[in-house]
Amino acid sequence: MQKNTSTLLQTYLQYQGSPFSDPGFSAPELQLSSLPPAAVPFKIWHALDDGERLSQAQGAFQALTQHLQLVGDDQSNLNPGSPILLAQLGVARLRAQGLLGNVAAIMNALGLPVPPEKDTIGVVPFGASAFERKCRGYVVTREYGHWTDRAVRDLALLKAKYPA
């Protein structure tokens, strides 16, 4: 899944045209207000307890699934002739959804309250330009990767805490 996220990012950028498809493209400063950033200082992350970590991940992946859906919709408009990208976006969304389910199951198993699903996008995306949408997609796919990495770390930690 981790590997697939970077593949997705690469594939996404490849299909967006310049400047996104230029080698070494990176725009870390771009952020979406509706999507919580995965980057978090290690100390803070370390200080979080299991419930907080899981609920943050839960919330992030809820948002990610919605944003991946949004990006998928955008891309089906912008790049209708690229089924590979669309398929990968679909798979990514499904995986995010699956991870969400798994995290929810873990939280349930740990007796933590599962936060209800909420609409994080709202009316923001509509009326955006193509460039805006491409940027949004970029951020979403990047954050998807970041959050996946973080979730892996979260779960590895959790796994260490609760062997078997």
Added chain:
Amino acid sequence: MIWKYTSKMMLKVWLVQVLVVFLITECIGELVDTCGVISPESPVIQSGSNFTAFCVLKEKCMSVYEVNASHIIWKVNRVLIPEEQYTVINATTSSVTFTNTGLLNVQLICNILAYGQIEMNVYGVRIQTGFPPEKPKNLNCVVKEGKKMLCQWDPGRETHLETNYTLKSEWATEKFDDCKAKPDTPTSCLVDYSPVYFVNIEVWVEAQNALGKVSSDHINFDPVDKVKPNPPRNLSVSNSEELSSILKLTWINPSIMNVMRLKYDIHYKTKDASTWSQIPPEDTATTRTSFTVQDLKPFTEYVFRIRCMKADGKGFWSDWSRDASGITYEARPSKAPSFWYKILSHTQDSRSAQLIWKALPPSEANGKILDYEVTLTRWKSCSQNYTVSDTNFTVNLTNDRYIATLAARNLVDKSDTSILTIPACDFQATHPVTDLKAYPKDNVLWVEWTPPNKAVRKYILEWCVLSDKSPCVPDWQQESGTIHRTYLRGKLMESKCYLITVTPVYGDGPGSPESTKAYLKQAPPSKGPTVRTKKVGKNEAVLEWDQLPVDVQNGFIRNYTIFYRTIIGNETAVNVDSSHTEYTLSSLTSDTLYMVRMTAYTDEGGKDGPEFTFTTPKFAQGEIEAIVVPVCLAFLLTTLLGVLFCFNKRDLIKKHIWPNVPDPSKSHIAQWSPHTPPRHNFNSKDQIYSDGNFTDVSVVEIEANDKKTFPEDLKSLDLFKKEKVSTEGHSSGIGGSSCMSSSRPSISSGDENESAQNTSSTVQYSTVVHSGYRHQVPSVQVFSRSESTQPLLDSEERPEDLQLVDNVDSGDGLLPQQQYFKQNCSQPKSSPDISHFESSKQVSSSNEEDFLRLKQQQISDPVSQSYGAEQMKMFQGVSTTDAFGFETETQAEKLETLGMEAALDEGMPKSYLPQTVRRGGYMPQ
């Protein structure tokens, strides 16, 4: 204008209205204009259940067609349904009920009888029957790597209805789209989303048709546990120069290895083997990209294949990879080659020896044998080295003892050496193996022996096919000195006789060879033995045969069976031991055709030889002689005794047999006519006698013989005939007459009385005739035949003629009278005369005419008269009584009409004599 416009508008509106109304009525009419409806409209019935359909009529129709529900009739596929199944519910409704419906797909039609008779369709529906779907079982899913998930299930029994299967799947948080199974594959469905590993998914299948809906058990799994990976790619095999027993496999794992750990299953086999061996699974239970297979044979090609699956065993094995093969590296030959020698030729002080050895089998050669190293060491001398690439080496040796060694060399190293001692010329081989046996078992020929009581270094087994056609070309093999049982490792043929020789080899040279014969598999002989008789006796026959040639034996001949039979009789079988080549059949029937054949039997069956036929002789050898010789001797003895007896008693016999005939020459008549020679005299006298006799008898005959002599006739007839025969060839009447008198007793010797009578009559005859002649000469003249007296005299005057005839006929007419008579008398006994007589008899009828003519001649022609007289004389020789008796019997009528002439007629032709006489008589004339 306006009106026009308005009216135009009006028209348009009207047209539209009409069109609309028309269309409406059309549509509604089609839908509505039925006389009734069936409910349910399109029934689907569960097979085996009951079903009722209702037909409701409309009031309008009922009044128009004057019908009510009782006029409804139902049809199924145009076949009337029996009225028992109808129920009239009320005036407008009729129902039909089917009980326990089977599987059907029919058209049910409701009809009415309009006006009570015209059948009209009211409404039709199609009834379908089937089953509700069964709960799908055995739902399982497989995720082929890189593809979407495929789920399969067992739909249960056939529903006979259109049934939809829907695969439903959901996560805890999300439902996926339904996967509808295609109608042609109602047992599986390929979902249209990519599988998400590590997220449990719940899957079930729903089956639905008109009769029901049922869903299977839910299964919940992580798709990663249902993965069927792609097979490993690019399998390659490499060997190692260091280790000839290993091969290293490398491959590229499928990409699914990023998601899960793999385990492997590696199969291998030698190139020609048909079954695969498996690498122990525990050695390949972790993800890897290479594996080293150990414990392989050197210089052997192996084939490998590999497959993988999730390491924990969940999921499915991948397909097999493509086969890959590799050859292990060469190793040192593991064994020394088999080594043996043959002495090809041997002269006074040198020998030519051929050293022979066997190429190592691949399992022992462990590589390609490059050459062989041979060393020859003469006794107490330095050794010579040779490098040979062939498997034999011919070398000249002295008569000394040699030691030869042999080693095979391949790329890696050379093998151990085989050592062979070639003994000196004067070496005496000893210590053979004992109890050598060879027997087939499991399709190979085993050889077994008891080892000699001396340490054996090795055994050499040689064998070849025994055949009369081809020489023995031996094959050989070497066995270690510790074994005493092996099988022949050559390619052996069935039903061939193998001569197997076992030679023990000791440290100082080979021991004495020992041989045996064996068959890999016996068969019946291809030819049977050819049996023949050596000697055939009256009651026995000695059969012999050759041993079958070894080429046709096809096995050990165990015994023979001889079958023999007569042409009609049953076959008799005799078993004969195979060591025999001869057998005596006894108690045969003599003079009989025997068929004999022989079968030779091996352990596997027999074969008939050709059938041989012989005939036993009627008599045993010497039997004929044993019979014939005594018989001949006995006969000879008897004859001899008879002759002796006769000789002794010849006077007595003479007295008995030959009557005492008075010697005419000593008679008084002989002196009566002194001028004539005695013979003539005799003849003439005889003539006279005959004449006299004749006349005398004639007289008697005329007077009484016609009636009186009849009784005698039958007997005398034969005699008469014989007499006539006996008289043939005799020119003189006296010959005939005398013969008659004398022969009679000899013909019918049993009739003593008759002969006595005759004899007496003869005596009487001569006297009577004598007297009668003189007295009755004048009376004779009364008869025309009496004229013959004259010719008689003529004939007397020509005695030569008569004699000539005599000579011709009997050849001893010159003999004395005594002898003449004797001969005459014996003649009647002989058969040729009888045939003469018979031939004369045949002539007789034709001669009758001749005789009549003769008679005329007698009258007219003087010459013929004399001739006739001669004939007469002949006739007179015949006993008149008999002659007449005969005549009267045979030609009584003639006698009556012709009188005396008839007597002549008869007498003349019957006798052969007259003809000869005639001839004789004529000739001089």
